[in-house]
Amino acid sequence: MTQQNEEMTITEHLSELRKRLIYVLSVFVLGLVAGFFVADPVYRYLTKAESAQGFVLHAFSFWDGIGIYMKIAGLFSLIITLPFTVFQIWKFVSPGLRPRERKATLKYVPYVFLLFLVGLAFAYYVVFPMALAFTSTITEKMGLVETYGMKQYFSFLFGIVLPVSLLFELPLLIMFLTGLRILNPIRLRKMRRVAYFVLIFIAVVVTPPDFISDLLVMIPLLLLYEISVFLSAIVYRKQLAADEAAEARYVRANNEQSAG
Structure with a gap:
């Protein structure tokens, strides 16, 4: 009887975990759809920013433009989904917490969004221009002509911005x-x-x-x-x-x- 109850408890935990994962995935998909609506203004802002001046970006395949829009939409969805994901983790573990621990840990959830934005700003306005200036200087010293595809430029951008933002x-x-x-x-x-x-x-x-x-x-x-x-x-x-x-x-x- 005890073993049966224990198995039912494990099953309930797995069912609860599955439910939380479905919630997170649903919000991510909705954020991805919303991200496609903001992808174009975000793309235009990024390409008109000071760090992008002097670069003529090229499309080397038919999917480059769509791929960049998808990356921007994915980043937008991640920003929206991240605090919701942390909240779902809290909901999953909260039954095992004491009331004061439950209340104390819940207050951290809103700050997930804020810290990610601070990290995003630091990565884009400080780290990325610094990295771009360094690579351009090396390219110039080697006597090379800078001809970049939009895919390479944005992959370089997201490869720096995303890890630094998450570290914050x-x-x-x-x-x-x-x-x-x-x-x-x-x-x-x-x-x-x-x-x-x-x-x-x-x-x-x-x-x-x-x-x-x-x-x-x-x-x-x-x-x-x-x-x-x-x-x-x-x-x-x-x-x-x-x-x-x-x-x-x-x-x-x-x-x-x-x-x-």
């Missing part, structure tokens, strides 16, 4: 996992060397191969990690204080019951 979610992710008691500042400090190595590796990979570009991306990423540790410590102290208060109430209730 790091502080929020750390706070969320701390709220779920999966991480804590003690563990984060112990794994600092490994985290630094991973972040430095990411900075080197997503930027042009020169020290200045690597440094300009590396420093914000390391600062993001330290901010994450600091915020995790705040959440962790609140958890400890709440646990102590709950324990004190439990002891007081037991003492009153014993006295009565």
